[in-house]
Amino acid sequence: MPATRAPGTRRTSRAAIEAHGLSKQFKSVRAVSDLSFNVPHGSITGLLGPRGSGKTTTLRMLLGLVRPDTGTSTVLGLPFGAIAEPARAVGAMLGSRGLHPNRTARGHLRVYASAIGVPDDRVRQVLHLVGLTGAAGRKTGTLSLGMRRRLLLATALLGDPQVLVLDEPCSGIDPEGIAWLREFLAGFAGAGRTALISSHLLHEGAQMIDRLVVVNRGALVHQGPMEQFRARHRARLVVACSDPVRLATALAAAGITDVRHRADGRVSVAGSDSATLGRIASNCDVTVFGAATELVDLERVLVAMTSGPCTDPGPHGVVP
Numbered sequence: 433m434p435a436t437r438a439p440g441t442r443r444t445s446r447a448a449i450e451a452h453g454l455s456k457q458f459k460s461v462r463a464v465s466d467l468s469f470n471v472p473h474g475s476i477t478g479l480l481g482p483r484g485s486g487k488t489t490t491l492r493m494l495l496g497l498v499r500p501d502t503g504t505s506t507v508l509g510l511p512f513g514a515i516a517e518p519a520r521a522v523g524a525m526l527g528s529r530g531l532h533p534n535r536t537a538r539g540h541l542r543v544y545a546s547a548i549g550v551p552d553d554r555v556r557q558v559l560h561l562v563g564l565t566g567a568a569g570r571k572t573g574t575l576s577l578g579m580r581r582r583l584l585l586a587t588a589l590l591g592d593p594q595v596l597v598l599d600e601p602c603s604g605i606d607p608e609g610i611a612w613l614r615e616f617l618a619g620f621a622g623a624g625r626t627a628l629i630s631s632h633l634l635h636e637g638a639q640m641i642d643r644l645v646v647v648n649r650g651a652l653v654h655q656g657p658m659e660q661f662r663a664r665h666r667a668r669l670v671v672a673c674s675d676p677v678r679l680a681t682a683l684a685a686a687g688i689t690d691v692r693h694r695a696d697g698r699v700s701v702a703g704s705d706s707a708t709l710g711r712i713a714s715n716c717d718v719t720v721f722g723a724a725t726e727l728v729d730l731e732r733v734l735v736a737m738t739s740g741p742c743t744d745p746g747p748h749g750v751v752p
């Protein structure tokens with residue numbers, strides 16, 4: 433899957449997808465509110481948020497299926513409607529419908545291949561890409577939900593697109609299916625292509641992305657690389673010792689600066705293991721009475737970010 437420029441698009445240094453100030457109101461419901469974010473080339477970006485937080489509406493606006501009240505967006509440098517051959521630029525999977533139950537998997541793909549003008553041989557290729565070669569002759573009504581999702585993914589891949597947009601691809605599939613999708617997306621992005629996936633399953637979604645855009649009630653809560661998010665919310669050592677201030681000074685001198693003094697007199701330290709901490713404490717004559725690792729549950733952090741006011745919570749998922 434080499435990354436070549438899709439016909440009718442501009443390969444710019446800008447992100448593969450850019451949204452600026454998107455808003456959409458449905459009668460009394462403000463589905464999306466002044467939402468701006470970007471999806472860098474080669475990334476697997478997750479649009480994460482609870483049910484009803486405006487993810488589908490956002491994806492539909494990016495794909496020209498819903499007209500925003502305000503704001504603009506581009507895909508591969510152009511508004512979606514201006515892309516000359518959209519199926520070659522963007523493959524989309526929105527929802528799990530769109531399969532005729534009496535049509536075979538192969539038959540379904542042939543219909544779509546013909547609609548976008550790609551040769552029949554591409555049908556064989558995409559069936560192989562999603563691991564459905566053995567099920568090509570089966571009627572779609574007999575396929576499991578996971579297999580139907582893969583068939584829809586194969587449909588999105590028919591045009592050999594540079595960008596994939598998948599709405600809730602983790603929903604209703606088993607852990608094996610999620611592991612498969614994670615591998616697939618890693619390969620897709622590894623070839624320089626870009627994926628934007630939405631998920632209300634924060635844990636499952638977060639497993640397969642390298643960048644996250646978190647929304648709550650239609651508004652942006654956080655965006656950035658997963659690595660940075662994990663680092664910010666990494667595990668900490670909680671230490672009881674004879675002299676917390678002296679220990680903090682010694683840790684800082686050793687380059688370990690993320691140290692917090694807790695109300696109970698203990699210090700909480702990120703970026704160190706207990707052996708290193710013990711050595712530093714011993715070198716500065718501080719006695720360590722006990723140290724415990726405090727693991728951070730990223731899902732809890734994400735839930736906290738999206739369950740209240742639109743605020744990025746502190747490192748332990750506590751909204752200030």
Ligand SMILES: Nc1ncnc2c1ncn2[C@@H]1O[C@H](COP(=O)(O)OP(=O)(O)OP(=O)(O)O)[C@@H](O)[C@H]1O
Pocket residue numbers: 458459461462463481482483484485486487488489490632
């Ligand atoms: N066509 C529509 N007409 C009226 N209200 C709509 C329409 N589409 C979406 N909404 C409302 O807008 C809000 C955001 O919906 P949206 O489907 O974008 O959220 P979501 O984050 O994708 O949720 P889910 O995970 O449940 O799909 C919801 O309150 C929804 O009921």
